[in-house]
Structure formats: structure tokens, C-alpha cells
Amino acid sequence: MEIQVLDKTFVPFISAERIQNRLEEIATQIERDMQGDIPVFIGVLNGSFMVFSDLIKKYKGDCEMSFVKMASYIGTQSSNQVNQLLGLDIDVTDRTVVIIEDIVDTGNTLVALKKLFDQQRPKQVKICTLCLKPEAYKKDIPLDYVAFEIENKFIVGYGMDYDKFGRNIPEIYQIKE
Numbered sequence: 810m811e812i813q814v815l816d817k818t819f820v821p822f823i824s825a826e827r828i829q830n831r832l833e834e835i836a837t838q839i840e841r842d843m844q845g846d847i848p849v850f851i852g853v854l855n856g857s858f859m860v861f862s863d864l865i866k867k868y869k870g871d872c873e874m875s876f877v878k879m880a881s882y883i884g885t886q887s888s889n890q891v892n893q894l895l896g897l898d899i900d901v902t903d904r905t906v907v908i909i910e911d912i913v914d915t916g917n918t919l920v921a922l923k924k925l926f927d928q929q930r931p932k933q934v935k936i937c938t939l940c941l942k943p944e945a946y947k948k949d950i951p952l953d954y955v956a957f958e959i960e961n962k963f964i965v966g967y968g969m970d971y972d973k974f975g976r977n978i979p980e981i982y983q984i985k986e
């Protein structure tokens with residue numbers, strides 16, 4: 810069923826069930842990769858709040874967590890300028906950091922995040938994203954955990970907004986063109 814968010818129409822794209830199944834697999838993969846390390850999960854607000862919450866509930870090992878807040882998108886377009894709105898409140902020196910994103914698109918946000926974390930000399934920084942748009946992503950930062958590779962079209966729901974609306978939709982919708 811199509812939905813309307815503000816002036817745009819969206820069609821169903823990734824169901825809540827598919828999201829949960831992939832997050833289960835990724836949580837298991839991260840646990841296996843940690844090899845005794847206690848990771849610090851970092852959620853990138855606002856968009857990652859749902860994926861962060863669901864993923865961390867599926868992670869069985871010990872972990873710490875915190876959030877940073879970055880913003881680059883205006884409407885359906887990347888602004889090419891990433892602003893840090895809320896900084897890091899945890900010392901990640903010598904720690905394994907797992908950054909959790911809802912989506913990697915141009916990668917501009919990721920570059921800003923990587924810079925922010927590398928300043929603190931962590932042991933390693935792993936990147937986890939629910940969605941990746943491979944056609945749009947032209948940066949060379951490797952992505953460690955990708956739940957869904959998607960085409961280069963705007964999506965909404967499951968934490969992701971269109972002009973501040975639609976974040977509360979429990980599954981992902983794609984723009985109808």
C-alpha cells in the first residue's frame with residue numbers, strides 16, 4: 810500500500826520482518842568479530858535510533874553505548890555539509906568502536922564521523938549501516954556490516970525522515986517516481 814509523507818508518495822520497500830532478520834544476522838556477526846573485546850556502540854542521531862535500539866537488543870555480549878548527532882540532509886538532498894550537533898561524551902581511546910548508521914548515501918557523514926573518532930585513537934572503528942546506496946557512495950572508508958544494499962532512491966521510515974516526518978513508520982518505504 811502506498812503512503813503519503815508531506816507532498817511525496819512512497820511505496821513499501823523493506824518489511825519490518827526482513828529488517829529484524831538481517832539485524833539478527835548482523836548482531837551475531839559482530840559478536841563473532843569482537844573476539845573478547847567489549848565494543849562501544851555509537852548511534853548516529855537522529856536517523857539511527859530505531860536500528861540502534863533493535864540491533865543492540867539482539868547483541869548478547871557485554872557492550873557500552875553512546876550517541877553523536879550529525880545532520881547533512883535537507884529534504885531529499887544531501888547538503889554536502891555535515892554539522893556535528895552533539896559530540897562524543899565517552900573516551901574511546903584504545904576501544905573498539907562500532908558506529909551504527911541508518912543509511913550511508915554520499916558518505917559525507919561517514920567521513921566526518923571517521924575524522925571525529927580517529928582523533929581519539931581508538932583501537933579500531935567498525936562501520937555498521939542498515940542501508941547502503943552503492944551507486945552514491947564514492948568514499949574509500951570500508952563498511953564492515955551492511956544489512957541492505959539499495960538503489961539510489963530516497964527512502965523513509967524506520968528512523969529515516971522526509972523533512973522531519975516519517976521517522977515513526979516501522980518499516981522502510983521508497984519514493985515513488
Ligand SMILES: O=P(O)(O)OC[C@H]1O[C@H](OP(=O)(O)OP(=O)(O)O)[C@H](O)[C@@H]1O
Nearest residue numbers: 854855856880881882914915916917918
Ligand atoms: O552518506 P550521507 O549522504 O552523508 O547521508 C547519510 C546520513 O543522512 C542521514 O542523516 P541526516 O543528515 O538526514 O540527519 P538525521 O539522521 O537527523 O536524519 C542519515 O541518518 C545519515 O547519517
Ligand SMILES: Nc1nc2[nH]cnc2c(=O)[nH]1
Nearest residue numbers: 914962963964965969970
Ligand atoms: N530519509 C533519508 N535520509 C537519507 N540520508 C541519506 N540518504 C537518505 C535517504 O534515502 N532517506
